[in-house]
Amino acid sequence: MIAFIQSLIDGITIGSAYALLALGFALIFGVLRRLNLAYGSSILIGAFAGAAVFAQLKSGGWAVAVATIVAAVAAGVYVERLCFWAVRRGAAIASMVSSFAVWMQLDELLALLFPGRTLAFPALVERSVFELGPFQLRTEYVVMFALAVALMAALEWMIRATRFGLAVRAVTEHPEAARAMGVPVARIAFWAFLLASAVGGAAGYLMASAEEQVTLHSGMALTFTGLIAMMIGGIGSLRGAVLGGLLLGVVETLAKAHLGAWHEFPVFGLLFLVLVLRPGGLLAQDFAARDAAALRRV
Amino acid sequence: MDDYLVSVLANIGMFSFIALSAYLLLLTGEISFGQQAFFAIGAYASGIATALWGLPFALALLIGAAAGGIAAGLVGLLTLRTRGLYFAMATLAFAELVRLGLQQWVYVRKIEGEPVGPNGVDGFRGIRYVFENNIAPAEFLLIIAGLLVFVLAAFAVAERGRLGSMLRLVGADPLLAESQGIDVKAVKVAAAAAAGAVAALGGCLFAHLNTFVEPRNFDIMLGVHSLAYGLIGGLGTAFGPILGVLIDVGLLESVRVFQGYRMIVFGGLVALLLVFMPRGILDETRLRWLAARLRRAPQHHAQA
Numbered sequence: 376m377i378a379f380i381q382s383l384i385d386g387i388t389i390g391s392a393y394a395l396l397a398l399g400f401a402l403i404f405g406v407l408r409r410l411n412l413a414y415g416s417s418i419l420i421g422a423f424a425g426a427a428v429f430a431q432l433k434s435g436g437w438a439v440a441v442a443t444i445v446a447a448v449a450a451g452v453y454v455e456r457l458c459f460w461a462v463r464r465g466a467a468i469a470s471m472v473s474s475f476a477v478w479m480q481l482d483e484l485l486a487l488l489f490p491g492r493t494l495a496f497p498a499l500v501e502r503s504v505f506e507l508g509p510f511q512l513r514t515e516y517v518v519m520f521a522l523a524v525a526l527m528a529a530l531e532w533m534i535r536a537t538r539f540g541l542a543v544r545a546v547t548e549h550p551e552a553a554r555a556m557g558v559p560v561a562r563i564a565f566w567a568f569l570l571a572s573a574v575g576g577a578a579g580y581l582m583a584s585a586e587e588q589v590t591l592h593s594g595m596a597l598t599f600t601g602l603i604a605m606m607i608g609g610i611g612s613l614r615g616a617v618l619g620g621l622l623l624g625v626v627e628t629l630a631k632a633h634l635g636a637w638h639e640f641p642v643f644g645l646l647f648l649v650l651v652l653r654p655g656g657l658l659a660q661d662f663a664a665r666d667a668a669a670l671r672r673v
Numbered sequence: 674m675d676d677y678l679v680s681v682l683a684n685i686g687m688f689s690f691i692a693l694s695a696y697l698l699l700l701t702g703e704i705s706f707g708q709q710a711f712f713a714i715g716a717y718a719s720g721i722a723t724a725l726w727g728l729p730f731a732l733a734l735l736i737g738a739a740a741g742g743i744a745a746g747l748v749g750l751l752t753l754r755t756r757g758l759y760f761a762m763a764t765l766a767f768a769e770l771v772r773l774g775l776q777q778w779v780y781v782r783k784i785e786g787e788p789v790g791p792n793g794v795d796g797f798r799g800i801r802y803v804f805e806n807n808i809a810p811a812e813f814l815l816i817i818a819g820l821l822v823f824v825l826a827a828f829a830v831a832e833r834g835r836l837g838s839m840l841r842l843v844g845a846d847p848l849l850a851e852s853q854g855i856d857v858k859a860v861k862v863a864a865a866a867a868a869g870a871v872a873a874l875g876g877c878l879f880a881h882l883n884t885f886v887e888p889r890n891f892d893i894m895l896g897v898h899s900l901a902y903g904l905i906g907g908l909g910t911a912f913g914p915i916l917g918v919l920i921d922v923g924l925l926e927s928v929r930v931f932q933g934y935r936m937i938v939f940g941g942l943v944a945l946l947l948v949f950m951p952r953g954i955l956d957e958t959r960l961r962w963l964a965a966r967l968r969r970a971p972q973h974h975a976q977a
Contacts, residue, residue: 410758412897457944466951468704472904473947475897480940487933595893599765606762639773647766654755 377509382632383625388516390624391523392585395578396601397608397616398530399571404610405547406567409467413454413474415598416481417572418579421447422589423485425580426494435497435584443583444576450481451572455565482594492591496583519581526577527617533570534613543567575601603642607649679810683882685915685922686817690875691895692902692914693824694868699903700837701864702844704757706896707748707764708872710771711741713891715873716880717775717791723802723881724789725782730802730881734820737877738870745869749862768896775888796887800880817878821915824871828911840864872899905943907955916955 396418403411424446425439432438458473486492499522503514534540542563545553554560579597583589604623608615626645630638691712698705719737722728728736752763781790789799803813831837839860842850847857880886902917925939950956 404758457948461948463951466947468699469904469947469951471704472901473944475901476940476943476947478940479936480944483934483936483940487937599893602762606759610758636777637773640770643766643769643773647763647770650755650759650763650766651751654759 386625386628394620397604417450447576694872707768715876741873742870746866749865907953
């Protein structure tokens with residue numbers, strides 16, 4: 376039982392980073408009804424920029440965090456302009472394939488710039504373990520969790536209480552109605568995309584500093600972790616994204632602890648089951664079906 | 674023909690199958706991230722048929738295609754209620770389950786003293802039918818080309834007739850299709866099964882050409898690539914996905930000038946292409962234009 380709760384705690388802490396990734400995805404999908412497959416790569420651009428700054432300065436701190444997020448946002452702007460803004464409205468799949476092509480492009484760019492493919496990344500706090508009753512907590516993961524929760528709270532406030540958030544919700548719910556009400560849909564979509572890239576960059580920073588390294592292979596993992604977490608939760612909802620991220624973290628950790636070589640099965644098994652039994656994700660909303668239909672128009 | 678050219682052409686041929694399979698689903702309005710699963714099933718099933726059971730290659734092709742078709746039909750049946758992005762993710766989940774399953778699956782027998790068969794992560798070695806039967810690379814290329822022509826002919830017949838309009842109508846507006854008396858569910862499951870069988874055929878050829886396959890060959894990358902081929906080449910005709918494969922495998926992977934920069938060039942080109950041609954190079958408009966040109970050209974000759 377204690378081992379189970381321990382896995383649960385570990386899963387929720389790592390799941391908080393997944394929740395951030397899923398939130399970025401959900402924001403982009405919400406305002407654009409399109410899938411950004413280059414999401415993980417643009418985060419990776421950020422993480423490598425952070426690592427490069429770290430290698431130059433030989434110290435961590437704010438500079439690395441800022442470099443990570445700024446580079447991730449810059450890569451996000453490139454992806455948004457080329458794959459989403461420039462591609463004709465309604466061509467959702469063209470955007471998706473275009474972002475896939477840019478993913479390949481960014482990955483190769485990183486491989487050329489950093490032939491070593493793995494770089495050291497500064498830790499937020501020194502690695503240590505402290506005990507809380509019968510449970511062991513890794514400090515770096517607790518810090519990551521706390522920061523992720525703080526970010527999510529800030530995001531929640533932004534979406535619920537600001538005019539920008541109201542516009543994002545309006546565009547997510549019904550772009551045509553939002554346009555009729557005078558919401559500048561294209562501009563809101565652009566800023567929401569940037570916000571999502573910044574959230575992704577922050578998630579990338581937190582995960583890289585917990586791992587104390589970045590590798591080139593993680594681009595695909597970042598994209599699909601975020602995507603799967605969002606899909607489990609249901610693409611109509613930001614809360615669903617958080618729930619999906621936490622659930623994914625818990626399932627992954629439990630599986631790693633108990634299933635040995637079979638540990639990767641439950642994630643995809645869960646995803647397949649959720650989609651077959653509850654085709655709109657766990658927290659499916661009415662407009663989720665319509666959102667999904669948007670991607671059907673080839 | 675020199676060996677390098679033959680191997681490039683063989684690669685183009687094999688990937689055309691999986692690209693066509695993704696294209697067929699796109700026609701019915703579904704995006705699949707998971708056609709690599711059926712490519713893998715075809716590869717393993719046909720490999721087992723020739724290498725372990727000693728069956729002839731033609732029978733192995735049938736077994737492979739049937740296995741892929743049945744698996745794809747079942748997935749199609751299970752995912753009938755899921756749409757769009759949900760369908761894409763469900764197929765992706767299935768494909769990853771297949772890949773992970775193959776990583777665990779061990780079915781090795783000693784054949785002439787050598788261990789042969791699927792051996793988990795280490796892959797499936799010793800699919801030596803082509804080698805043992807002295808089939809030259811150029812001959813195998815002919816087999817690939819023949820099968821591809823057969824599949825393309827099937828596509829051409831289907832696209833010209835009622836079946837093609839039915840598929841496109843189901844893709845464009847399932848509700849309207851239903852009201853026209855089309856059994857949308859049956860069409861979708863049948864299209865999924867056919868697409869699975871086509872992908873599996875490609876897998877059969879892949880396994881026998883390489884003599885060795887491993888689960889890593891069938892990851893998400895293959896699935897997303899095969900989807901991209903149709904979008905690049907064009908969604909107006911079955912030649913579109915093949916044009917996509919030609920551009921990627923034929924032009925860029927094979928021209929060694931691009932080594933190391935290939936994806937930087939190609940990725941940028943594809944992104945730009947999709948800005949100007951969101952339905953690919955050979956889309957419906959350009960096809961009609963081409964057809965009109967081709968019809969007119971001989972008449973000009975006659976006048977001159």
